[in-house]
Amino acid sequence: MAIDRQFIGFRLAPFTVTVDGAKLRQFSAAIGLHGTGPLPTYLKVIEGEGNSSRKILAALGVELSHVLHAEQEFEYHADFHSGDALTVERTVSDIYERKGGQLEFIVVDSVIRHAGGELVGRTQQVILVRHPTPVVAA
Amino acid sequence: MSGPLQHAVVGSAVAQATFGPLDREDLRRYAEASGDLNPLHLDPAFAQRAGFEDVIVHGMLGMALLGRLLTDAFPTLKLQRFRTRFCSVIPVGRPIVCAAKLAAWHGAVAEIVLTAAPLGGPVSIEGTAMLALPGSG
Numbered sequence: 001m002a003i004d005r006q007f008i009g010f011r012l013a014p015f016t017v018t019v020d021g022a023k024l025r026q027f028s029a030a031i032g033l034h035g036t037g038p039l040p041t042y043l044k045v046i047e048g049e050g051n052s053s054r055k056i057l058a059a060l061g062v063e064l065s066h067v068l069h070a071e072q073e074f075e076y077h078a079d080f081h082s083g084d085a086l087t088v089e090r091t092v093s094d095i096y097e098r099k100g101g102q103l104e105f106i107v108v109d110s111v112i113r114h115a116g117g118e119l120v121g122r123t124q125q126v127i128l129v130r131h132p133t134p135v136v137a138a
Numbered sequence: 139m140s141g142p143l144q145h146a147v148v149g150s151a152v153a154q155a156t157f158g159p160l161d162r163e164d165l166r167r168y169a170e171a172s173g174d175l176n177p178l179h180l181d182p183a184f185a186q187r188a189g190f191e192d193v194i195v196h197g198m199l200g201m202a203l204l205g206r207l208l209t210d211a212f213p214t215l216k217l218q219r220f221r222t223r224f225c226s227v228i229p230v231g232r233p234i235v236c237a238a239k240l241a242a243w244h245g246a247v248a249e250i251v252l253t254a255a256p257l258g259g260p261v262s263i264e265g266t267a268m269l270a271l272p273g274s275g
Contacts, residue, residue, distance in 0.1 A: 027172060030164075030170070041202045075218070
């Protein structure tokens, strides 16, 4: 079933996440780092804490077993540290199809800011939805 | 290979590292740490229903390894942008070869082209990173 294009522009409620040092360390360990260091992909974790992509897919009525992560982008502006409160706004910025609708792509943009408004970074995720091939009657 | 980037020839390899192999326990640990509990990475039966032989490595875990390649090799450079395309899945149990090539300079910003591939397999992740020299803003 095709995703309703009315969801283009769907803006999720903004939320605030306090960066947790224990979670930063847990994430570092999970990617094989000893101690702490820069974590260029951690903004994806931050944005998922309030409005995970899974939650967005559920809102759009997309079956989880049909999706794959197709693309991911990060743009970095200001650093953040343990204890910082970051606000996250996520928007479904586009939905488009390929292969006659067999594949659909959902684009989710996020903007992450410090409590004072300073831009920390932007992310863009492209989610691929693989619709099962319809059975064609002989 | 990870000498000063400024001295590297455009088009040449500037960093390479092999990570893993990652097993199911590594995926479970990443799922818990990242909050991405999609059963595609945890539950073999679910992964099979989705059309795969076994659970697959989180694309974001592969991207995190490419991030490590960059931050390990160029700790003094400032990452401005980092993007990846996940072109094929990374199976569990295979070492993951991550490589970086210098593609171009845009002023004081290096454009780096990245790949991650299971050892002996096709490229699973293609990426680009923009790294700025220190003091270049």
